[in-house]
Amino acid sequence: MNRRLAAQAELFTFSYNGQPITAVPGDTLASALLANGVDIFSRSIKYHRPRGAWCLAGRCSHCLVRVDGVPDLQACTTPAAAGLNVTAQNSYPSAKHDVLAAIDWMFPKGLDHHAMFAGVPVVEDAVAKVARHIAGIGPLPDAARGPDVPVEQRRTEFAVVGAGPAGLACALELAKAGRKVELVDERPRVGGRLLSALDEVPPDLAWAEQTATEFTSAGGQLSLQSTVLAIYKDEQPRLLAIRQRGPDRLSLLTAQKLVFCNGAIEPLEPFENNDLPGVYAGRGLARMLKLQQVLPGQQAVIVGSTSEALALARQFAAAGAEVAAIVDPSGALRSTEFRLIAGKPSRAHGRSAVKALDVLAQTGGEERIGCDLVAVLGMPSAAIELPRQAGAFIGYLREAGGYRVEAVEGKTTAEGVFAAGDVTGVGSAAQARQQGQALGRALAALAF
Amino acid sequence: MGKSLVCTCEDVTVDDIQHAIDKGFKDVESVKRYTGFGTGMCQGKSCQSAVARLLEEKAQLKSERLSPFTPRPPFQPTSLRTYASIPVDPATAPGPGVPPALNLANHPQMQAEPVPEKAEVVIIGGGILGLALAYNLSLRGVTDVVVLEQSYLCAGASGRNGGGVRMQWSTRSNVELARRSIDICKTFARDLGINVWFRAGGYLFLAPDAEHARRLERNAALHNSLGVPTEILSPDGARGVVPELDTKGIVAAAFNPQDGVLFPWPFLWGYANGASQRGVKIETFTRVTGFEMAQGKIAAVKTDRGTIRCQRVVNAAGAWSPQVAKLAGVTLPNEPHRHEILVTEPMKPFLGPLVSVLGSGLYFSQSNRGEIVGGMGDPNEPAGLEMGSTLRFLARFSKAILKAMPVLGEVKVLRQWAGCYDVTPDNQPILGDTPGVSNFVQLNGFVGHGFMMGPAMGERAAAWMCGQSDEMFSRFNLSRFAEGRSEREDFIIG
Numbered sequence: 001m002n003r004r005l006a007a008q009a010e011l012f013t014f015s016y017n018g019q020p021i022t023a024v025p026g027d028t029l030a031s032a033l034l035a036n037g038v039d040i041f042s043r044s045i046k047y048h049r050p051r052g053a054w055c056l057a058g059r060c061s062h063c064l065v066r067v068d069g070v071p072d073l074q075a076c077t078t079p080a081a082a083g084l085n086v087t088a089q090n091s092y093p094s095a096k097h098d099v100l101a102a103i104d105w106m107f108p109k110g111l112d113h114h115a116m117f118a119g120v121p122v123v124e125d126a127v128a129k130v131a132r133h134i135a136g137i138g139p140l141p142d143a144a145r146g147p148d149v150p151v152e153q154r155r156t157e158f159a160v161v162g163a164g165p166a167g168l169a170c171a172l173e174l175a176k177a178g179r180k181v182e183l184v185d186e187r188p189r190v191g192g193r194l195l196s197a198l199d200e201v202p203p204d205l206a207w208a209e210q211t212a213t214e215f216t217s218a219g220g221q222l223s224l225q226s227t228v229l230a231i232y233k234d235e236q237p238r239l240l241a242i243r244q245r246g247p248d249r250l251s252l253l254t255a256q257k258l259v260f261c262n263g264a265i266e267p268l269e270p271f272e273n274n275d276l277p278g279v280y281a282g283r284g285l286a287r288m289l290k291l292q293q294v295l296p297g298q299q300a301v302i303v304g305s306t307s308e309a310l311a312l313a314r315q316f317a318a319a320g321a322e323v324a325a326i327v328d329p330s331g332a333l334r335s336t337e338f339r340l341i342a343g344k345p346s347r348a349h350g351r352s353a354v355k356a357l358d359v360l361a362q363t364g365g366e367e368r369i370g371c372d373l374v375a376v377l378g379m380p381s382a383a384i385e386l387p388r389q390a391g392a393f394i395g396y397l398r399e400a401g402g403y404r405v406e407a408v409e410g411k412t413t414a415e416g417v418f419a420a421g422d423v424t425g426v427g428s429a430a431q432a433r434q435q436g437q438a439l440g441r442a443l444a445a446l447a448f
Numbered sequence: 449m450g451k452s453l454v455c456t457c458e459d460v461t462v463d464d465i466q467h468a469i470d471k472g473f474k475d476v477e478s479v480k481r482y483t484g485f486g487t488g489m490c491q492g493k494s495c496q497s498a499v500a501r502l503l504e505e506k507a508q509l510k511s512e513r514l515s516p517f518t519p520r521p522p523f524q525p526t527s528l529r530t531y532a533s534i535p536v537d538p539a540t541a542p543g544p545g546v547p548p549a550l551n552l553a554n555h556p557q558m559q560a561e562p563v564p565e566k567a568e569v570v571i572i573g574g575g576i577l578g579l580a581l582a583y584n585l586s587l588r589g590v591t592d593v594v595v596l597e598q599s600y601l602c603a604g605a606s607g608r609n610g611g612g613v614r615m616q617w618s619t620r621s622n623v624e625l626a627r628r629s630i631d632i633c634k635t636f637a638r639d640l641g642i643n644v645w646f647r648a649g650g651y652l653f654l655a656p657d658a659e660h661a662r663r664l665e666r667n668a669a670l671h672n673s674l675g676v677p678t679e680i681l682s683p684d685g686a687r688g689v690v691p692e693l694d695t696k697g698i699v700a701a702a703f704n705p706q707d708g709v710l711f712p713w714p715f716l717w718g719y720a721n722g723a724s725q726r727g728v729k730i731e732t733f734t735r736v737t738g739f740e741m742a743q744g745k746i747a748a749v750k751t752d753r754g755t756i757r758c759q760r761v762v763n764a765a766g767a768w769s770p771q772v773a774k775l776a777g778v779t780l781p782n783e784p785h786r787h788e789i790l791v792t793e794p795m796k797p798f799l800g801p802l803v804s805v806l807g808s809g810l811y812f813s814q815s816n817r818g819e820i821v822g823g824m825g826d827p828n829e830p831a832g833l834e835m836g837s838t839l840r841f842l843a844r845f846s847k848a849i850l851k852a853m854p855v856l857g858e859v860k861v862l863r864q865w866a867g868c869y870d871v872t873p874d875n876q877p878i879l880g881d882t883p884g885v886s887n888f889v890q891l892n893g894f895v896g897h898g899f900m901m902g903p904a905m906g907e908r909a910a911a912w913m914c915g916q917s918d919e920m921f922s923r924f925n926l927s928r929f930a931e932g933r934s935e936r937e938d939f940i941i942g
Contacts, residue, residue, distance in 0.1 A: 044456065044459050045457065045458060045459055045488065045794070046458065046459035047451070047459050049451075049459070051456070054456070055494060058524065059490060059493045059494050060456060060457070060490050060493070060494040061456060061457040061488060061489035061490050062456055064489065069858075070858045071793065071795065071858075071859075072489060072525065072793045072860065104451075108450060108451075109463060110451065110461050110463050110464050110467075112464070112467060113643065114482070114642050114643055114714055114717075115641065115642065115643070116643065117643075118637040118638075118641050118642055118643045119637040119638035119639070119641060121638075124637055124643070128643075128645060128647065128816070131645075131816060132647065132797050132816050133797060135794060135796070135797060135816060135817050135818040136794040136795045136796040136797065136817070136818025136819075137489075137793065137794055137795070137796075137818070138793075138795060138796065139795060139796045139798070140692070140795055140796070140798055140855055140856075140859070141855060141856075141857065141858040141859060143855070143857075143858075144854035144855050144857060145528075145529045145532070145850050145854045145855075145856070145857020145858070146529060146857060146858070148529070148532065148533035149529065149530050149533045150533070151533050151534055151535065227523065227524050228523060229521060229522035229523050229524060229526055230521030230522050230523060230546065230837075230839070231546060232521070232545075232546055232837075232838060232839045233543060233544050233545075233546055233836075234542070234543040234544075234838050234839050234840050235540075235543050239839065241521075241522070241839055243524070243526055243530065250530055250533060250534065252534070252839075265493050265494060266494070267494060267495065267497050267498045268453060268454065268455075268456060268494055268495060268498055269498070270452045270453070270454055270462045270498065270502075271452055272450050272451065272452045273450065273451070273452075274452060274453055275451075275453045275456050347450070381496070381497030381498075383493070384516060384519065385491075385493065385519035385523055386519075386523060388516070388518070388519050388547050389519060389521065389546045389547045390546070390547075391546075391547070391548045394515070394516055395511075396500060396511040396512075396514040396515075396516075397511065398501065398504065398511065401497060402496070402497025402498075402500050402501060403496065403497050403500065403516050
């Protein structure tokens, strides 16, 4: 199975359940496993359903694996490295054939653990013992604690979280005005949503990289591979705890002003078997295609109602895959290139990986479309967690993807906390850049 | 098969959300607790908006009532080893926590219709004590009862504790209450139709010095005299119970295999449901704003949803009890103190008992879901109703737990939160009538162990309110502080 688009000269291997996996520099564990035809990584916590990658963004738990004796690492954000020992979790005897998947069949309608056998003598005790025995995902780590990680403490005037279109534009304006800015992003590269290259109009990834260069030239501090864990106020308000890779360390950054440009998260859209391996979040899939040159299927169905769906279809076609259909829940898309079905997905089929998707057409009929890849482009929803910790008010607006930070001209309800881009309600990349730039200019002009 | 998943971390389906709505859980926080959505490895990042959309459609919730559940640090699971690397200044006090609390006034979940105009008994506080009392009153035929809760059920300490239940106390009354509570745990599902998953894995106390070892021995003698099989163990003996322990610096241990852990939330729902079915009214998202006093009595309770005329009022508001009492002109000596706690990723079962290291306040256990649940008090914690989380706690806790169990170094923290202990000067509760306000009953001051005493206290308080005499309600009366008599409980952990 060749799912890697271009041949690579530099290869290395790691092991997955004892089987050698060929990887290339820049691979994550997930991209390498998928490129090698491994679709099921582990089993799910309760029903032992097969799980592989889904969001490809470090936001869900589908792809958890054990790596060198450490449980529950996300395959999609863990860099592949030569000699790693990767194993499946929560599966007996293997991720592909798991006897405990019987639980999924025994409880087709789900199980309410609160009411299950409640008060039934003897049975309830037996169930409690079994439940404890099969709980959890992975066993304890193999080894005792390693050494302390280095902890760095520093201060900045502005911390900008997220180096997508909004964050880059905002941070550049601040840096150009001579402000002390640290721009933090968890990925190894800048760009955020631009890494998926699904926007029809600029900015694009080249703009992001150019802007990042200008930003650092203007004196800005760019911290990549840096995950903001929380916004504390232990001694000072706006204390960011940041976990950094390469080398591993923890930074405690105190910021006078905090700007959230941390974008949105792709949500799981409900339909039957929406968790089946082979069903992916569309933006994540596009990003993997761009960064790791991996496309884990040959016959794709795309679910989406925006121009992003058409852009993704073109990417798949350019990569040599067949686009069987674009399923459009809104019914508003128009295309002469691809087959469009106005309708919504109702059920994915396949035992261990997707083989077909049932679509309920708006006209009433149901159609089964053969495929080995389903890319779902749902409306992303704002990453509200960190802004809420910093005190920003979170509102709900269905049309903007659900929860979002409420901001007026970039000002949130919390003192010293600002936001721009998709985190304030999902729009286009161009809107995000424009909001970030306007906010950056406004903040740069303020005397604090 | 054929499941439509909403939260894939915990395998929660669209049907599960509908089932929770059908059971009456209609705010995001409660649906989260009932179904478990958002409590797994991703902490709700990939599912919360999808659940909100379902609630909007299926429960016809208006958008302003869909406020998200409180997002807890950390944003991504992070190893205890990472946090243990952070330096801690032992001289400073913990600062304010995050996220900041939402304002409960005009809460979006507040019902528009007014509260009942009158009731025989008004119980203030929908935690374990208030609900256990309401249920037990209803069993005795007292059903004209209204329970007032300022937030959702489980929002206070009853929903924030670690779920430990132990008989290992230093005073007879606490040993006996806890033993009765454990008996209730065992029959709870039978009586109230909901599992609390009580697991008798025991409590293992570790003494770091001779003085704490003597306390363990003194307690064990008391326990044995009351029929509780607490055993004193050597450090090797402690490792026999928990092989992963590093007992360097430990001189002795005490183990009672009958202690255990459970899930706190179903206890509240079970009592609330049992009481409601018998006619008790449980009013959530309803704040007490004052009292109407007449002739040294409370004539009515004023709330932000109207006034309830009543014959008797019970103050079961936990850490909020002093505030409530003050509205009636009563000064309680209780003080709220934040205690922080965390939960890790779920692992396969390996840890039987709850382990507590005396002196440090460290305690941790493994829940039935496989997570390590643990906390540690901070001696520098100032009094106050602060329930946010700090980085300092993560650093202190991680250092302490890795000293006790180094193999947890790469285990990742999923979520941290905090609750308030309701601390009294002698670590004993405040029970019974209030001097000067004759129909005002105190049922508070449980110093972090109200959850485990609640089931037993609920029975005793109901019996006492129905006229049975019970010496506890005079022994632990508020008057003891003025009269200078007290019996100190010195075995508080956390």
